[in-house]
Amino acid sequence: MAHPPCTTAGRSLVDAGQWALTDTAAVSIVAAALQQRVVAADEVWAVLGARRRLRRRKVIAAALVDAGGGSESGYEVEFLRLCRKAGLPEPSRQAVRRDRAGRRRYRDVFFEPWDVQVEIDGSQHMEVRGWYADMRSGNEIAISGVRLLRFPGWSVRHRPEEVVADVRAALRAAGWRDPRTERKAA
Numbered sequence: 001m002a003h004p005p006c007t008t009a010g011r012s013l014v015d016a017g018q019w020a021l022t023d024t025a026a027v028s029i030v031a032a033a034l035q036q037r038v039v040a041a042d043e044v045w046a047v048l049g050a051r052r053r054l055r056r057r058k059v060i061a062a063a064l065v066d067a068g069g070g071s072e073s074g075y076e077v078e079f080l081r082l083c084r085k086a087g088l089p090e091p092s093r094q095a096v097r098r099d100r101a102g103r104r105r106y107r108d109v110f111f112e113p114w115d116v117q118v119e120i121d122g123s124q125h126m127e128v129r130g131w132y133a134d135m136r137s138g139n140e141i142a143i144s145g146v147r148l149l150r151f152p153g154w155s156v157r158h159r160p161e162e163v164v165a166d167v168r169a170a171l172r173a174a175g176w177r178d179p180r181t182e183r184k185a186a
Helices: 007-017 023-035 040-049 058-066 074-086 128-143 151-159 161-172 177-186
Strands: 092-098 104-111 118-119 146-150
Touching: 007 040, 007 058, 007 151, 023 058, 023 074, 040 058, 058 128, 058 151, 074 104, 074 151, 074 161, 118 128, 118 151, 128 146, 146 151, 151 161, 151 177
Parallel strands: 118 146
Antiparallel strands: 092 104, 104 118
């Protein structure tokens, strides 16, 4: 029986990344595919290694590294890059925490030594039940003594200076010392 021609999931993801209209869209495609477990990162790395000429090779490879490190959405990848660019400490991503009932909860971004957590909300968080669940989760976090910052995904992309300023302020309030500021003062 003949089958229609097809490509592997890794090859399809690389093609989708190349064909995306923007670099940002390519990053989102890679992050979403890894988050949804459509493809494993090593399958994509194999395709990148086997093909000589690829449009957006560096963009796709960087997105693989960031998504493989725990960033599960394009917004989370962008947030991580904002932190690096701003000289903020490297946070853990998709950190597992237990709530008061002992249930496992995944947190988007967590700055471990300072107990600062950042949640980045996509549009699905605007639905009433999701919004309420986020509020309950935020209450759990506050009760545990962790500082919580929430941002809609669009602010990470369109208001990065505000996001960085808030994260920097929360980290400083929790005792973080900015090496850039410390050097200037010395």
